[in-house]
Amino acid sequence: MITDDLGKRIRELRQKTGLSQEKFALKIYMDRTYFASVEAGKRNIAICNIKKIADGLGVTLSELFEGL
Numbered sequence: 111m112i113t114d115d116l117g118k119r120i121r122e123l124r125q126k127t128g129l130s131q132e133k134f135a136l137k138i139y140m141d142r143t144y145f146a147s148v149e150a151g152k153r154n155i156a157i158c159n160i161k162k163i164a165d166g167l168g169v170t171l172s173e174l175f176e177g178l
Contacts, residue, residue: 111151112178113151113152113153113154113155114151115151115178116148116151116155116160116174116175116178117148117149117150117151117152118149118151119174119175119176119177119178120148120149120163120167120174121149123167123169123174124149124167127167127168131145131146131149134166137166138162138163138165138166139162140159140162140163145163148163160174
């Protein structure tokens with residue numbers, strides 16, 4: 111499912127930054143529990159929040175979705 115694949119991709123990219131879920135969520139002004147559920151593939155996340163995550167990771171939207 112796309113939400114699972116996107117969550118795994120986000121987790122992979124976040125871990126490369128060396129930030130915990132909590133620190134990353136704070137960085138992008140997102141609730142940590144919401145962000146954790148995105149990484150777990152349990153959220154049908156809005157495009158504006160996907161953009162916020164991509165910006166926080168320093169990647170474009172196309173890079174975020176690469177390989178999905």
